[in-house]
Each structure stands twice: as structure tokens, then as C-alpha cells.
Amino acid sequence: MSQAPPDRPLAAPPAPALGSPFDWIDAEARRRAAAGLVRTLRPRPAVPELLDLASNDYLGLTHHPDITAAAAGAARRWGAGATGSRLVTGTTELHAELERELAAFCGFEAALVFSSGYAANLAALTALSARGSLIVSDAGNHASIVDGCRLSRAETAVVPHADPDAVAKTLGAHPGRQALAVSDSVFSVDGDAAPLTGLAAACRAHGAALVVDDAHGLGVLGEGGRGALHAAGLAGDPDVVATLTLSKSLGSQGGAVLGPARVIEHLVNAARTFIFDTGLAPAAAGAALAGLRLLRGEPGLAGRARAVAATLHARLTAAGLTAVRPDAAVVSVRAPSPEQAVKWAADCRAEGLAVGCFRPPSVPDGISRLRLTARADLTESQVDQAVATILRTSPVAVS
Numbered sequence: 001m002s003q004a005p006p007d008r009p010l011a012a013p014p015a016p017a018l019g020s021p022f023d024w025i026d027a028e029a030r031r032r033a034a035a036g037l038v039r040t041l042r043p044r045p046a047v048p049e050l051l052d053l054a055s056n057d058y059l060g061l062t063h064h065p066d067i068t069a070a071a072a073g074a075a076r077r078w079g080a081g082a083t084g085s086r087l088v089t090g091t092t093e094l095h096a097e098l099e100r101e102l103a104a105f106c107g108f109e110a111a112l113v114f115s116s117g118y119a120a121n122l123a124a125l126t127a128l129s130a131r132g133s134l135i136v137s138d139a140g141n142h143a144s145i146v147d148g149c150r151l152s153r154a155e156t157a158v159v160p161h162a163d164p165d166a167v168a169k170t171l172g173a174h175p176g177r178q179a180l181a182v183s184d185s186v187f188s189v190d191g192d193a194a195p196l197t198g199l200a201a202a203c204r205a206h207g208a209a210l211v212v213d214d215a216h217g218l219g220v221l222g223e224g225g226r227g228a229l230h231a232a233g234l235a236g237d238p239d240v241v242a243t244l245t246l247s248k249s250l251g252s253q254g255g256a257v258l259g260p261a262r263v264i265e266h267l268v269n270a271a272r273t274f275i276f277d278t279g280l281a282p283a284a285a286g287a288a289l290a291g292l293r294l295l296r297g298e299p300g301l302a303g304r305a306r307a308v309a310a311t312l313h314a315r316l317t318a319a320g321l322t323a324v325r326p327d328a329a330v331v332s333v334r335a336p337s338p339e340q341a342v343k344w345a346a347d348c349r350a351e352g353l354a355v356g357c358f359r360p361p362s363v364p365d366g367i368s369r370l371r372l373t374a375r376a377d378l379t380e381s382q383v384d385q386a387v388a389t390i391l392r393t394s395p396v397a398v399s
């Protein structure tokens with residue numbers, strides 16, 4: 001998801017002369033329907049009926065018995081809920097253990113766990129900037145980064161996608177300003193990686209901090225899945241901060257910010273999504289810790305996810321489909337229109353394959369896509385099945 005405009009009126013709707021104050025919602029719904037952009041909820045069955053290339057469970061760990069047992073054990077020991085915000089009653093030994101092990105695994109000095117990756121991004125961006133400071137944000141950044149920029153009240157300059165020169169130029173145009181640049185490490189729409197080395201150089205040349213959302217890099221990139229910043233040799237640097245989600249490779253829920261100890265201490269005191277939010281549920285903390293330990297014990301998992309992505313990409317593009325070469329585990333296949341993307345995904349589903357479907361406003365360039373998750377645990381025959389189904393149902397001519 002990215003910084004495309006929100007799917008709601010940009011200006012306040014006209015005041016109703018008569019009738020319900022929500023009548024404007026019907027007009028919005030009609031507009032969405034006409035544009036093929038209606039979204040609906042579909043409950044997931046407990047026992048999967050479809051081959052899943054739609055979830056973010058990159059390493060296939062969500063149902064791992066160690067993880068579900070850790071979640072259940074944590075709930076039994078610490079209770080179903082965190083009982084309060086982290087600063088009051090919501091911190092358990094599990095949270096502290098998870099923070100220590102996450103920081104050590106990814107190569108950072110310290111970590112702070114949040115109730116979601118969304119909250120972690122809001123925390124990092126709002127606590128590390130202020131009115132009068134500057135945030136330079138990639139045009140393809142995730143919606144939670146966009147919202148963090150908005151909430152921060154800092155001046156936000158949106159720069160072209162994956163362009164360190166544009167970041168350097170923008171920072172250079174604001175000498176003396178407190179500044180940070182923020183980027184996804186792997187962009188959720190096309191699965192391409194950010195030029196982290198170039199971004200770090202641009203920031204360093206201008207005394208700015210670098211904040212990187214490694215939601216799609218943890219568990220997939222870097223040695224043993226230590227993430228994109230570890231892979232780039234930037235983990236633990238004094239001017240670098242990472243944000244994470246625990247909901248993808250680690251098979252749990254929640255988020256984290258990793259960085260220098262003084263940054264983490266500052267977040268404890270200043271980040272509103274830490275201070276005013278109930279802490280991460282113990283079950284989620286326990287599950288994330290078990291996921292992290294599994295990842296540490298199986299350093300081949302990350303490479304397996306990347307290899308599955310490379311195979312999916314090679315076979316789909318060889319048949320004539322258009323997809324950016326994946327840098328991690330997201331493979332994004334272009335569709336001719338939102339309507340055709342929805343039908344394509346529905347046809348895949350009817351044939352037993354679950355795929356994601358990205359449409360405006362979740363795509364920065366207005367191009368709809370099928371979004372495939374290359375899970376590390378997919379077998380060769382499942383990859384064959386996925387490729388055959390996508391090609392058979394393709395609205396684009398394929399060979």
C-alpha cells in the first residue's frame with residue numbers, strides 16, 4: 001500500500017440539506033462500484049481450502065506447532081490481553097525478551113515492541129520529527145509511513161521512487177533543518193528493494209537520519225533473514241532506525257522499532273502509539289519470540305523464500321506476463337485494469353488458488369496487480385499449480 005490518495009472524498013462533502021448525514025456515503029459507494037474498486041471481507045477458513053499465495057506468511061510459520069504452542073502458553077501464563085499500556089501494566093518478561101532477541105538478531109543496539117507495525121511506523125516518524133523538521137519520503141512508501149508523516153506535522157517532501165539523488169537534492173535544499181529520510185526496504189506493491197546504500201549516503205552527506213521499514217525484509221533478506229539493513233551493512237549504525245512487523249515472516253502480530261539505545265529510550269518517552277496504546281498481547285509476543293527462534297535455527301528459510309519468488313517470476317514472465325524482478329518474496333503481476341485484476345483473482349480462487357489483488361488507491365501508479373507471496377514452504381508441485389492456474393486464467397495472452 002502506498003501514498004496514493006485515500007479512497008474517500010478529498011474535500012468535506014456538502015452539508016446535507018435534508019435526509020441522513022450519511023447520504024454522501026451512498027454516492028461514494030456508487031463511484032467505487034463504477035470504478036471496479038469495491039472491497040469485501042471474506043473470512044478465512046481455519047483449514048485452508050486453497051493454495052495460499054495471498055498471505056504475508058512468508059516462511060509458512062503461522063501454523064508452526066512451536067509458534068501456536070508459544071502463543072497458547074503465553075496466554076495461559078500472562079493472560080489473554082496485555083492489561084494496559086506498556087508503561088503501566090502491559091510489559092511482561094516476554095516483551096523484554098523479545099526486544100532483546102530481536103535487536104541482537106537484526107544487529108541493533110535496542111528494540112521496542114508495539115501492538116502493530118503500523119503503530120511502530122507512526123511512533124518512529126512522529127517521535128523523531130516535529131513541526132519545522134523535514135521528512136523525505138519515497139513515493140512508493142507504505143500507507144503507515146504516509147500516515148506517520150502526516151501525523152508528525154513535519155514538512156514532508158515526497159520524492160520519486162527509489163531515487164537517492166532526489167533524496168540528497170531535497171535534503172540539500174533544506175540546510176540546517178532537522179531531517180530524516182524514510183523508505184520501505186522492500187516495496188509492497190512491486191516487491192522491489194530500496195537502494196539503501198545510496199539512501200544512507202544521501203542522509204549522511206546532509207546529517208539526516210535514515211528510517212527504513214523492513215516489514216518485507218525481515219526473514220527474507222540478509223544473512224539468515226536478518227533483514228535488508230543487515231544485508232546492506234547498515235544495521236546498528238548510529239544514524240539508522242528500522243521499523244518491523246511481527247506479522248509476516250515471524251508468523252505472529254505486532255511491530256517493532258530497532259535503533260540506537262537513546263532513540264529507543266526517546267520513543268518510550270515520546271511515542272504516542274507506545275504510550276497511549278495497550279501493549280502487544282502476550283500471546284503475540286510469545287509467538288513472535290518463537291518465530292524469531294525458529295528463524296535463527298533455520299538460516300536457510302530466507303533463501304528458500306527468495307528462490308520461490310525467483311522461480312515464480314521467471315516462469316510467469318517467460319510466458320508473457322509483466323512483473324518486476326522480485327528482490328524479496330513479493331511477486332507482483334500486472335493486470336490490464338482493476339476489473340480484470342478482480343476477475344483474474346476470482347478465477348484463480350475458483351480454481352483453488354488464493355492470490356492478492358492490488359488496485360487503486362493501494363497502488364501509487366494506478367496500475368492494478370495480482371500480488372503473489374512466495375512462501376518458503378511451497379513445494380515444487382504447488383509452484384507448478386500456482387503458475388498453471390495464473391496462466392490459465394490470465395486476461396493477457398500467454399504462451
Ligand code: PMP
Pocket residue numbers: 001116117118119121142144184188213215216245246247253254255
Ligand atoms: N509496513 C509495511 C511495508 C507493510 O506492508 C505493513 C503491513 N501490511 C505494515 C508496515 C504494517 O504492519 P502491521 O500489519 O503489523 O500493522
